[in-house]
Amino acid sequence: MEYSEKVMEHFVHPHNVGKIEDADGIGEVGNAKCGDIMKMYLKIDDGIITDVKFNTYGCASAIATSSMATDLIKGKPLSEALKLTNKAVVEALDGLPAVKIHCSVLAEQAIKAAVRDYYDKNGIEYDEAQFHFNETHEHGVEE
Numbered sequence: 001m002e003y004s005e006k007v008m009e010h011f012v013h014p015h016n017v018g019k020i021e022d023a024d025g026i027g028e029v030g031n032a033k034c035g036d037i038m039k040m041y042l043k044i045d046d047g048i049i050t051d052v053k054f055n056t057y058g059c060a061s062a063i064a065t066s067s068m069a070t071d072l073i074k075g076k077p078l079s080e081a082l083k084l085t086n087k088a089v090v091e092a093l094d095g096l097p098a099v100k101i102h103c104s105v106l107a108e109q110a111i112k113a114a115v116r117d118y119y120d121k122n123g124i125e126y127d128e129a130q131f132h133f134n135e136t137h138e139h140g141v142e143e
C-alpha cells in the first residue's frame with residue numbers, strides 16, 4: 001500500500017491535534033467499518049471557525065485526513081466547513097489507497113457533527129439536509 005508524501009507528512013506531524021477545553025461545538029463519530037473513533041472540537045466566533053482541534057483513535061489515514069481537513073476549515077465560515085467533503089480532503093492529500101478511503105470519512109462526519117452540536121447548543125435553526133452524510137461521497141481518488 002502506497003501513501004503519498006503529503007499523507008506521510010500529515011501522519012508523522014499532524015496539525016491541530018488535541019482538545020479545546022471551552023469548545024463551542026464538539027463532534028464525535030465512529031467509523032462503522034473499523035470501529036475507530038474521531039473527536040473534533042471547534043471554536044466559533046461570529047460564524048467563523050477560529051480554532052479547531054481533533055483527537056482520534058484512528059489509523060494513519062484517519063490522522064492524515066483529519067490533519068488536512070482541520071487545516072482546510074480553520075479560519076473559514078461554517079458554511080464552507082459544511083461543504084467540505086472527504087473527497088476534497090483526499091484530493092488535497094494527493095490521494096489515498098482505495099482501501100483507506102473509508103478512513104477519510106471520519107473527518108468530514110466529525111466536522112459536521114461538531115457544527116451541528118454548536119447549532120443545537122445555541123438554538124440556531126438549520127436545514128437537516130446539510131448534515132446528511134451521503135455514502136456516495138465515499139469514492140476516492142484513484143491511485
Ligand code: FES
Nearest residue numbers: 034036059062103
Ligand atoms: Fe479505521 Fe482507518 S482503519 S479509520
